[in-house]
Every structure is written in C-alpha cells, then in structure tokens.
Amino acid sequence: MTTQLAKDYITIDEGAQDQLFRRARTANSFTDEPVTEAHVRAIYDLVKWAPTSFNQQPLRVVLVRSPQARARLVEHMWDNNKAKTAGAPLVAVLAADTEFHHELPAQFPVFPEAKDAFFADPEVRRDSAVLNAALQVAYFLMGVRAAGLAAGPMSGFDAVGVAKEFFPDGIHRPLVVMNIGLPGENAWWDRLPRLAYDEVFASV
C-alpha cells in the first residue's frame, strides 16, 4: 500500500505507516475481544511523550467499563452513534481539563511561573486546554492503532450531558468519545475522499 513519495521520504517502517495511517480505518463495529487495562497503560506509556504547549498535558480520560455507566453514556450519544457505542469492547471519554494549571509547576519546572504568567485568565486557559487536549486525543488515537486496535472516534454526542454525567466537577470539557476494539464484521464505510495538497498548503 506504499507510495513512491513514502518510499522516497518517509523513514519509519512501511508496516507502521500502513497500520497508523494508510490501512487504518475508523471502525463502526467490533468483535467481543476485550481491551484490557494493560492495553490502555501500554498505549499511554507510548503516547505520553508527544508534545504539548508548556508540557501542560490537559487530556483526562474516563474509561467507561461498567454496563451501568455505558448505558448512561449511550443516552447522550447521537442516534447514529448509540449502537456502536453500546457494542464496543471499550469506550473512552476524552476531555480537556480546563484547570490543568494546578499541575503546571510540577510538569514545567523550568518556568513554574507560567501557571500565573500565562494561564491566570480562564478563557486563555480553556482555549489552551482544548487545543492541547485535542493534540493528545490524536496522539492517543495513533497509540490505539499502534497497539493493533481500531478506534472509532466520535464528536456526535451531547457534550453538556456527557460532562454532567462523567465530569461533575464542571471543569472538564469532553471533546471526543472513542470506541476501541478489534474491528468486527462490516466495520468500515467506503473510504471518503481527502483534500488535495494544493487545497491545504500554500507557500509564501
């Protein structure tokens, strides 16, 4: 599945390129094979190294494992996402912690003053938390794929309801709900098109 451009310029293993990008697909159904705690620990242990601004690491994740919690989550999903969220071996709610700055002096010890110098304003902090947690959602998705699993990321849910249900402290903003597991029967839609290079990139 490789391409001439990839042969010429991409230096990671071809199998890894396929597994992470070219052959990977968003799964809409899953087998019953469980996704264990150890899987998730291994994924985090790999992707935690990817960068965030000021090393702020605002991503927080709730793994929805009990049938009761799963049922509560499914209530808040849009209709087209309910069945797959009910059936996935593991579902993760990925959220931005808008009060990440409390951890910042420990996580960014080279300039502990950043907590107050840059992140005192709640609006600045929220925007930074959302941007950086979104980066971490993408890193996590790559980690899921690196573990040989398929991800089904979704933004089609009632974010206010999910926040109230799973983050009652009011300081977290759910960004993505992600189904995780081995792909089941008819797991894929047909591949959708992608924008051409010149529709995305300009040089000045």
Next chain:
Amino acid sequence: MTTQLAKDYITIDEGAQDQLFRRARTANSFTDEPVTEAHVRAIYDLVKWAPTSFNQQPLRVVLVRSPQARARLVEHMWDNNKAKTAGAPLVAVLAADTEFHHELPAQFPVFPEAKDAFFADPEVRRDSAVLNAALQVAYFLMGVRAAGLAAGPMSGFDAVGVAKEFFPDGIHRPLVVMNIGLPGENAWWDRLPRLAYDEVFASV
C-alpha cells in the same frame, strides 16, 4: 528504548515507536539542511488519511519560505521563539478554516446535508474547526517525525497578528506555528516529566 508494556502490547515496529514517540523531541535549533516541497507532500500524503469528524479536514497550512515572509512572521512570535523561528529550515503556520463547510458536500458525500444540518451556526463551526484542525496538527507532527525530521511546535505567538498577516480573509484561526528541520547543536532541553497513568485515566 522500548519497555515491557510496549513489547507486550504495541505491535508496530520498535524503531517507529522510538522515532515517533519515545526518542522524538521538540527541537529548538536546526541544521541548514533544507526541507523540500517533496518532503511536505510526502508527509501530507501519509497523514491525510487520519480521521476528522464528518471528514471535514479543516486544517490549512501556510509554508513560510521567503525571507520577507519569515521576517513578518518572526515579528509576531513571542521573544523566546523569535530566534528559532528565524533559523529553522522551514516554518509552517497551521490554522483552522472556520468555513470548511463549503468543501463538506464533496468530502462527505454520504450525507451532503451535513453542511447545513450541523454546521450552519458559526460558533458550532468554529469549535468543530478548531478541534479537528488540532487533531490534524498532531497527525502532521507525527508525519514530520515519520519523515525523519524534527518538529518544533509553538503556541507562543500573537495569533491575531499572524492571522492578519497570513490569512487576511478573516476566516482562518492560526493554532500552531511549527519549525521543521533536522535538529542542530544543543537542540533539546532536558526531558520534562509526564503525568502518571492514574493522574490521567479513571474507570467507571
């Protein structure tokens, strides 16, 4: 540099794991080795396959190549980012197109009505563009590393000034400025700590 958890659960090549995550670092200085158009095309050709909500692909990128444009960009960077932005072989401004919905019927032909059904509200559209473009920034960063290059992503810049300078249409929101190249002398800071698994993940 691998770990027992990675050996047990991560199935992509160990070298790729190191190159993308464990050994990769944010570079603060670069060699003079150029980053070509073909490099960037190969990176995009790989990472374009990673998912966005409704396949919306809101990321837009300006590659700042001319000395004049580079000088204009450096003006808007925070002081601590000026020297490295001036010196990097390639600098990319990565932005969210808040009017991505015009392309949506072509990119999401399975439900072209999504353009109006979900993205008529400018605030909903902006939030969606920022979230999904941030995912794509992370995918792009992984692609830079997959090409054997180092990335220096920065959020320390005047976003209003950068938007006016490089996206005068007023519909793009710059998210990250990224230096790209081969790492130069003393390119790395000491590695910063990461949150422990239990500080990030909870199960319900």
